[in-house]
Amino acid sequence: MSKKILEKQVLPLLSLNLQKIIKKCSPFLLERVQEIRLREGKPLMFSLDRGDLMVSIRGEEVDRLSNAYLVTRQDMHNTLQSLSSYSLYAFEEELKNGYLTIPGGHRVGLAGKAVISQGAIKLQKYITGINIRISREVLGAGEKVFKYIVRDGEPRVYSTLIISPPQCGKTTLLRDLVRILSDGFERMDIPFRGIKIGLVDERSEIAGSFEGLPQNNIGIRTDVIDACPKSQGMMLMIRSMSPQVLVTDEIGSMEDALAVEEALKCGVAVIAAAHGSCREELRERPGLKRLMDQRVFKRMIVLSNSRRVGTVEEIWDEDRGRALLQSPPGKKL
Amino acid sequence: MVLLKLAGALLIITSTTLLGFSLAYKKRERLKELGYLQMAFQMLISEISYTASPLPLAFEGIGEKIKEPVSQLFIKAAREMEKCRGDGMGEIWKEAVEDFFPHSSLRERDKELILSVSSFLGVSDKVHQEKQLKLLMHQLKEIEKEARVSLGRSERMCKYLGVLGGLMLVILLL
Structure with missing residues (x-):
């Protein structure tokens, strides 16, 4: 492949x-x-x-x-x-x-x-x-975590933050989640109708747009704004495309945090990614700390490449304050 | 015998006359082509500075709008660029120019100038590209001016020389 x-x-x-x-x-x-x-x-x-x-x-x-x-x-x-x-x-x-x-x-x-x-x-x-x-689309990369971020019986998702060091499949996971959420999912145990997604692709990595046209499969209900600064792009999306979920890569600055807050106020869920190796590490950055303090992200997914690229180390439920999924400690690096 | 000589003389005169006329025609064609080249590079300047379209696209557009044979130069270059050959603009442009030259009436020194284009084309920012292309236009204009001035004289001279040269040859051979 x-x-x-x-x-x-x-x-x-x-x-x-x-x-x-x-x-x-x-x-x-x-x-x-x-x-x-x-x-x-x-x-x-x-x-x-x-x-x-x-x-x-x-x-x-x-x-x-x-x-x-x-x-x-x-x-x-x-x-x-x-x-x-x-x-x-x-x-x-x-x-x-x-x-x-x-x-x-x-x-x-x-x-x-x-x-x-x-x-x-x-x-x-x-x-x-x-x-x-080399950007690789791994179709199916998001299937495993997908069920943890959708609300039971509703076509809605929890705001989610994907935490991962570079080169651990953060963007790949994000991209596949976008595709699944946008196309919908037709398995018997978790049927999910697709929802409208606004993708703010500042670095053209998720959709991989060339001359504005997405090169990767990002689903049928996804609107992409390519190469646009995150905070401006998110506001633009909310104003013009009425997304149910906003997706963006690598948030970190205060500006990004404010834009995320604004989106949540408008009732739009946000799925984003951030550089880091564990949840605690994020608090060192003011923008993310602000979001963490407000408990904005209901789900946090921590990735590593301890077994292979895209190993899910933990899926955290912020509301209940416990992990929904945790990789066996013995196998951790 | 006389008849044969007459026929031979006529043949010589016709051929030298034709030679003279074709030389004159070539000079006129060169002037035209210099004009087309300027038009083409003028288009390139606007493509680069206003729409920033990449060279393959810009060249294709120019190739469609400019007349033969100058269009061939741009069409060939655009086609080669799209082939992903993994070498530089220099090689591609040189090939296109070499391909184009047998069909053109331009001179060797015009070729040098056209070849020099590849040294700057596409390797710098818009402002610099524009400056370089304007300089090139200026040079082309100078050459055109020179050619135009000399054309009036040399065109007539070529034609006369063709006819008279033929006559002289005939007299010498008689």
């Missing part, structure tokens, strides 16, 4: 050299690649569940730096041209923010020399670091 996506959507956008090398890699390896990392003059690297690895010119995994393929300036240049359809000027905003989204919803992070104008980044030039994150 992942290999096919990689070959079809990501590979064609790399420089010819890199295309050749990656095509030589074993299918087993390609199936597990999460990130392709290019740094000028540094080895070509893949990030996987188990950490990163270097790749040789023959597409093999190598341990020694001297055997690895070093990414050339030409590679960087050609890849960047390809990624931007030979038109960097069309991606000024993206260069400023440091990432762009390519068809398929994969996110490409860029790092180079920032050009500053009036105290803010105007754009980046001399890009020396490219990180391509």
Whole structure:
């Protein structure tokens, strides 16, 4: 699955050299690649569940730096041209923010020399670091937790916060929840009619929109506002699209918190994600602390990659103050 | 015998005349093509600065609107860009230019100028792209002006030379 996506959507956008090398890699390896990392003059690297690895010119995994393929300036240049359809000027905003989204919803992070104008980044030039994150839709990732966040017998959901460190499947879970809630669920034990969802996709990661059109399956009742700042996007959605649930990625700032509060006042449930490894950790950030103090989120889902990506460590019920689901303590890291 | 000589002479004169006229025609065509090129790059400037559409899209649009053979240059480049070949703009543009040149009446020094486009196209922000393209337009305009000034004289000269050259050849051979 992942290999096919990689070959079809990501590979064609790399420089010819890199295309050749990656095509030589074993299918087993390609199936597990999460990130392709290019740094000028540094080895070509893949990030996987188990950490990163270097790749040789023959597409093999190598341990020694001297055997690895070093990414050339030409590679960087050609890849960047390809990624931007030979038109960097069309991606000024993206260069400023440091990432762009390519068809398929994969996110490409860029790092180079920032050009500053009036105290803010105007754009980046001399890009020396490219990180391509393979977005993977895991249909069914949300099925397990889905029943914990819907209200019994009602087409409504609890406001939910997904807590997870980076690279643990936070966005994947969020995306699949959106799809299930939006399409509805037709299993006998938990029938659920789909509900209207407003998705505020600030970083184009959930829907993976390209030119505004979602590339991932996010359900039939989902409206997406792409690349819009969360707080503004949430207000816009509430005013114009009458969602029953607002979904957004990675909240944290005070502004985000206020927007979430506002949404709740309007009777809209919020499903959001935040960086962190446990519930307590969130209190260190003022915005989230405010939300936690008000007990805004009725359900909290903690993820980790202790067994594999997307391991559910805990599902917390805020009203009753207890965990609904907890992974066996022995298996925790 | 005389008849044969006459026929030969006529043949020589016709062919040199045609040669002269075609040279003159080529000069006129070059002027036209320089004009089309300017039009094309003017369109590109507005595509870049107002709609920021990426080059493949912009090139396709230009290719549809501009006349042959200049349109070929843009259509070919757009097609190659969409192929995900993994190399740079430089290679793609060069290929397109090489493909286009046999069909064009432009000169070698015009080619240099057109080739230079790939050194900046698409690799910087809007403001810079606009500046570079304007500079290119300016250069094209200069070349066009020169060509126009010399056209009047050289066009006639080509035609005369064709006819007279033929005549001279005939006299020499007689």
